[in-house]
Amino acid sequence: MDHFQYKDDALYAENVAVAEIASQFGTPCYVYSRATIERHWHAFNNAAGKHDHLICYAVKANSNLGVLSVMAKLGSGFDIVSGGELSRVLEAGGDPRKVVFSGVGKTEHEIELALRHQILCFNVESAPELERINKVAQKLDVQAPISIRVNPDVDAKTHPYISTGLKANKFGIPRESAIAIYKLAASFPNLEIKGMDCHIGSQLTDIEPFVDALDRLLLLIDELANSGIVISHLDVGGGLGVSYKDEQPPHPDKYVEALMTRMHSRPELKLIFEPGRAIMANAGILVTKVEFIKRGEEKNFAIVDAAMNDLIRPALYSAWMNIIPVSQTSSKTKALYDVVGPICETGDFLGKDRELVISPDDLLAVRSAGAYGFVMASNYNSRCRPAEIMVDKNQIHLVREREILKDLWKGEHKVT
Numbered sequence: 001m002d003h004f005q006y007k008d009d010a011l012y013a014e015n016v017a018v019a020e021i022a023s024q025f026g027t028p029c030y031v032y033s034r035a036t037i038e039r040h041w042h043a044f045n046n047a048a049g050k051h052d053h054l055i056c057y058a059v060k061a062n063s064n065l066g067v068l069s070v071m072a073k074l075g076s077g078f079d080i081v082s083g084g085e086l087s088r089v090l091e092a093g094g095d096p097r098k099v100v101f102s103g104v105g106k107t108e109h110e111i112e113l114a115l116r117h118q119i120l121c122f123n124v125e126s127a128p129e130l131e132r133i134n135k136v137a138q139k140l141d142v143q144a145p146i147s148i149r150v151n152p153d154v155d156a157k158t159h160p161y162i163s164t165g166l167k168a169n170k171f172g173i174p175r176e177s178a179i180a181i182y183k184l185a186a187s188f189p190n191l192e193i194k195g196m197d198c199h200i201g202s203q204l205t206d207i208e209p210f211v212d213a214l215d216r217l218l219l220l221i222d223e224l225a226n227s228g229i230v231i232s233h234l235d236v237g238g239g240l241g242v243s244y245k246d247e248q249p250p251h252p253d254k255y256v257e258a259l260m261t262r263m264h265s266r267p268e269l270k271l272i273f274e275p276g277r278a279i280m281a282n283a284g285i286l287v288t289k290v291e292f293i294k295r296g297e298e299k300n301f302a303i304v305d306a307a308m309n310d311l312i313r314p315a316l317y318s319a320w321m322n323i324i325p326v327s328q329t330s331s332k333t334k335a336l337y338d339v340v341g342p343i344c345e346t347g348d349f350l351g352k353d354r355e356l357v358i359s360p361d362d363l364l365a366v367r368s369a370g371a372y373g374f375v376m377a378s379n380y381n382s383r384c385r386p387a388e389i390m391v392d393k394n395q396i397h398l399v400r401e402r403e404i405l406k407d408l409w410k411g412e413h414k415v416t
């Protein structure tokens with residue numbers, strides 16, 4: 001069920017009119033639905049059934065404390081890529097013992113923070129990283145739990161910027177060198193080998209590459225066992241896509257079920273999932289107001305108060321995101337518009353050639369903006385970042401205040 005729906009021509013987030021949120025908190029603003037977040041999380045968790053598993057929500061998709069606290073209350077684990085994300089998880093009440101730490105460039109400081117909080121596992125991406133984790137663990141006199149991120153070399157068939165499982169990508173260890181790296185890991189006194197992980201890309205809409213990657217990893221796990229290294233968990237990463245336009249990604253249960261068919265014969269292997277987008281994208285919208293309508297010879301422009309600094313996906317990946325009116329009306333005429341922001345870049349658009357019925361001051365909602373939306377926002381053109389609001393049935397929680405002008409130069413100093 002969609003928690004962003006029209007009731008009598010007015011768009012609602014759960015039981016709250018989106019126009020009411022805009023009048024209370026202004027625009028642009030992100031609006032999230034708690035019920036949607038919970039439903040998506042449970043879809044993954046239930047589909048994995050009784051097999052030992054852990055859902056580690058990928059914090060990078062949306063790291064607002066309100067969102068993380070909802071995940072923490074569900075008992076979720078977390079996939080993090082920085083000390084900053086770990087600190088957010090802790091602040092939101094998440095359990096560090098359910099945290100996996102991914103990323104190619106972990107610093108000594110970040111490793112130490114993670115070890116002090118006894119995280120579940122480091123997903124290691126290179127031989128020098130093994131050495132660094134061992135060194136920090138030695139200093140703290142602890143054993144560091146590690147997994148090796150294997151690059152299975154499967155084509156995820158997604159946008160090249162968000163494909164991560166090919167040999168040409170910077171991520172992970174090539175399959176061919178994996179056994180040697182595990183042996184190297186086993187030679188370090190302060191490392192404890194726990195698992196194997198992979199992540200082949202984001203916004204995948206087919207099950208096949210996931211299953212292919214899993215099969216390759218299972219073969220490798222057997223090979224590893226033959227050489228005397230037995231692991232206890234397999235982390236399949238994230239990457240399940242969502243429908244922005246007409247994509248038809250599998251539902252999370254179908255995706256999880258497809259992987260589980262390969263796991264029934266391996267009850268001893270705990271499965272870890274790292275979904276980000278599939279949980280958050282359709283749990284959020286970006287609400288924006290039409291400032292001006294500019295009619296040109298070739299194009300009409302709807303100039304809105306949100307811009308590429310608030311939501312960069314259209315500008316960065318040419319991503320198509322649905323733009324819908326907050327109040328539906330049939331009394332005015334339709335026209336085609338490029339929906340653009342006030343930033344001084346031609347690439348500053350939220351959508352092109354959209355058929356809309358709009359006038360100045362009307363509100364629009366960009367759908368599927370809950371993942372990789374606010375987290376990628378910037379202050380470009382000295383614009384304050386937007387407010388974030390979480391709706392829970394008929395309650396409205398302001399989970400991040402709109403920035404104010406003083407925030408723009410926080411930490412900066414004039415030169416005298």
Ligand SMILES: Cc1ncc(COP(=O)(O)O)c(C=O)c1O
Nearest residue numbers: 058199202238239274275276277
């Ligand atoms: C290691 C890792 N895990 C999980 C994710 C989450 O991916 P997605 O949001 O596509 O589920 C990412 C981002 O692509 C990632 O790099």
Ligand SMILES: N[C@@H](CCCC[NH3+])C(=O)O
Nearest residue numbers: 060162202203313371372
């Ligand atoms: N930022 C990307 C996803 C990146 C995935 C990170 N591993 C997007 O908006 O689609």
